[in-house]
Amino acid sequence: MIFEALADMLLARQGYGLIVHGEYRISEDTVATVKVWIVETRPQFLLLTPICVFAGIAASLYDGISFHGLYFALALIGGLCAHITVNVLNDYSDFKSGVDLKTIRTPFSGGSGILPSAAMKPREVLMLGLGSLAIVIGIGVYFITVYGVDILPIGIVGVICASLYTPTITRIPGVSEVAAGGGFALITLGTYFTQDGTYSSASAVVTMVTFFLVANLLLINEIPDTEADRIGGRRHLPITFGTRTAARVYALIVFLAYATIVVGVVTKTIPALALLGLLTLPFGIKAIKGALKNHDDIENLVPSLGANILVVLVTPLLMSIGITIWTYVG
Numbered sequence: 001m002i003f004e005a006l007a008d009m010l011l012a013r014q015g016y017g018l019i020v021h022g023e024y025r026i027s028e029d030t031v032a033t034v035k036v037w038i039v040e041t042r043p044q045f046l047l048l049t050p051i052c053v054f055a056g057i058a059a060s061l062y063d064g065i066s067f068h069g070l071y072f073a074l075a076l077i078g079g080l081c082a083h084i085t086v087n088v089l090n091d092y093s094d095f096k097s098g099v100d101l102k103t104i105r106t107p108f109s110g111g112s113g114i115l116p117s118a119a120m121k122p123r124e125v126l127m128l129g130l131g132s133l134a135i136v137i138g139i140g141v142y143f144i145t146v147y148g149v150d151i152l153p154i155g156i157v158g159v160i161c162a163s164l165y166t167p168t169i170t171r172i173p174g175v176s177e178v179a180a181g182g183g184f185a186l187i188t189l190g191t192y193f194t195q196d197g198t199y200s201s202a203s204a205v206v207t208m209v210t211f212f213l214v215a216n217l218l219l220i221n222e223i224p225d226t227e228a229d230r231i232g233g234r235r236h237l238p239i240t241f242g243t244r245t246a247a248r249v250y251a252l253i254v255f256l257a258y259a260t261i262v263v264g265v266v267t268k269t270i271p272a273l274a275l276l277g278l279l280t281l282p283f284g285i286k287a288i289k290g291a292l293k294n295h296d297d298i299e300n301l302v303p304s305l306g307a308n309i310l311v312v313l314v315t316p317l318l319m320s321i322g323i324t325i326w327t328y329v330g
Contacts, residue, residue: 040087040119046080046083047313049184051320053187056075058324063203071143074139075139082187083184086162089126154193170229181214202269206270212260216308219236271322276319277322
């Protein structure tokens with residue numbers, strides 16, 4: 001397998017191996033451990049981060065800013081580590097509070113399942129989350145030396161969202177969805193800023209699209225976890241106002257995400273080819289219909305969760321591709 005080959009190469013360089021029959025081989029236990037740590041980060045969801053970063057880069061290119069490879073790489077690494085921090089610390093907090101033991105897991109919600117299965121120790125998960133957060137802070141400090149304190153507000157809010165999301169923010173009624181959307185919006189906006197140390201109306205539009213889509217990602221994924229989260233002391237929108245109201249708010253936010261792209265094009269803030277993002281509209285409609293109909297039926301809600309994942313990932317990707325093509329061809 002490709003993954004195992006890459007893992008072997010990485011571990012061999014780090015000195016984790018065995019000499020077997022005169023050949024240097026990687027311990028199967030070591031490979032298994034590394035795989036578990038990777039699974040704990042929930043890599044299947046990390047694709048969202050490079051898409052958010054790409055949106056920021058696309059807007060910067062459209063505004064005529066020269067591409068800076070190093071700053072792009074640092075923004076991407078910082079964004080991925082911030083995302084990993086949220087995922088991992090969320091798992092840790094949910095396990096410690098007992099939420100994980102009551103959650104009904106779906107392919108799109110319910111955590112990694114690593115701690116309930118005892119594949120990792122809670123302390124190891126905590127250290128993984130804090131280590132990822134330390135990398136985020138280190139990259140932020142570097143950009144302060146490059147651009148000064150103008151980037152500090154993004155960094156401070158980002159660190160707060162990443163580190164306090166599960167233990168604090170989710171317990172404030174109606175705030176968790178805004179914090180999740182805002183956290184990833186900051187990745188988009190922060191990526192734009194790292195290229196030139198400025199902001200623009202184009203960066204604002206793509207950032208708002210990211211904000212709406214990611215807030216909605218969390219919102220619809222909270223519905224299956226409502227009862228378990230209630231026991232764990234959370235106060236997100238489906239708990240506070242009910243799953244029916246949450247589904248209606250979800251439908252409104254889908255509309256706002258697409259409307260933001262249209263308004264951006266109409267006002268000539270972003271180019272017309274950004275309308276490629278609207279190609280996911282049929283999946284958005286499918287997710288809305290499913291959420292409104294099955295908000296209290298987890299089993300039948302799952303297809304809507306899948307359709308929403310597609311909307312969240314592909315909409316900003318197509319929008320950014322359109323902006324980039326327009327920049328160089330239009």
